[in-house]
Amino acid sequence: MMGRIAIFGFGRIGRQLLRIALKENLFVPLSISDIKDENTLAALFEVDTNYKRWHEKVIGQEGFMIIGGREIQYINSSKEVPNWKALDVDLVVDCTGRAFTRTAAQVHLERGANRVLISGPSKSLDDCDAVLLKGINLDSFDPDKHKIISMASCTTNALAVVVKLVKENFGIKYGLFSTVHSYTNSQSLTDQPMKDRRDSWAAAENIIPSSSRAARALKFIWNDLRITGKAYRVPTRTGSIAELNLVTEKSCTVQQVNDMFRSAAKGELLGVLDVLEDGWASSRIVGDSHSSIVDLPLTQLEGEILSVATWYDNEWCYASRLAEVAAFLVNK
The missing domain is CATH 3.30.360.10 (Dihydrodipicolinate Reductase; domain 2)
Known part of the structure; x- marks a missing residue:
């Protein structure tokens, strides 16, 4: 059974992450979080200047993003990081570009996520538990030790x-x-x-x-x-x-x-x-x-x-x- 993944930050990388996850049948996220409104974010996902129009119908409505009939919960995170424990989230993919220190990344664990994957380089090795890149060292992943993982740039x-x-x-x-x-x-x-x-x-x-x-x-x-x-x-x-x-x-x-x-x-x-x-x-x-x-x-x-x-x-x-x-x- 696929683990429960949340996307935190729906900017350039967050939106392309979702396109690829759906296109390649890798996962459907449990939730998407951002500080903007659902309609605007849905429109930006549907029509992308670099990668053109998404092939399915995309709807943004209060509390949800609906893509090709898939209902994905939308959480506005302008005031606080969502309660990941209540949502039973296994992994948060932080695409804000701001979680480059341990203090910023740790918040997701404190809010109940089991693990966080950072879409950017951590400031130092002390600010993450591991830098893991596919094709390079992903096989060194240790589930017990690696809770904050950076994927560098x-x-x-x-x-x-x-x-x-x-x-x-x-x-x-x-x-x-x-x-x-x-x-x-x-x-x-x-x-x-x-x-x-x-x-x-x-x-x-x-x-x-x-x-x-x-x-x-x-x-x-x-x-x-x-x-x-x-x-x-x-x-x-x-x-x-x-x-x-x-x-x-x-x-x-x-x-x-x-x-x-x-x-x-x-x-x-x-x-x-x-x-x-x-x-x-x-x-x-x-x-x-x-x-x-x-x-x-x-x-x-x-x-x-x-x-x-x-x-x-x-x-x-x-x-x-x-x-x-x-x-x-x-x-x-």
Whole structure:
């Protein structure tokens, strides 16, 4: 019997999480919580700018979201976190983007949930019990110890696939990455003063350098990893590409590296990793559920420096992993 899952936060990731959960028959959530009204949220779910119209009738009415005849309880959480114990919730998927500290995540456990899955990187390892990524370390899940689980970021999931394979096959001394990332809700549509000065300029008109928390999250998984990096936010709705420049411990060739990715995409990382053999642009990967899509023609080698470029639909691929991991956690 499927465990009882609640979605907390119905923004960009929460809505795509629900689309994937229903489309792939992973689960029907017990409830959805947010601070906005049912009608507006139902409309945003039904028609999505990035992923188009949902194929079933969607209705928002007081206390419910009805999708293709499925009645899902809606709870307005503007005043307090729902009483998960009364609802008999096994897992809360927190998609608010605000539960990056233990104090914020712990509230769900205090309200009676058995476990919470955070859709974002925790501030430190002390702020969660584990960082678990599908295809990387999900098999290390310990039901008794892991109550607060972080799934890091979309960029972390994309990079982790490349890091895992290169590290296991050729070793990594150190490296740098840059991600060219679509704009997000943390930015502004027009020029206005923002907390981060660079975010003060219009997201759809500028290339905006930004920090990336992916390096820190990668070190939560491999504590000896010597990698750091940054992001450049660009004017695309969704679809991003990360480039890793790594100094390997063992010598390798472009052919060996690309064959490694081809093999893993068909084998151990099937569904998590994919490869592109031809020359493509970002529209190719919009709506693609793979965590990491290595662009093989862009693989380069100069001396000891290996350069690998990998695409990811920062919304859809991350929500796909989130839905799959949520289903995994309640079935263990």
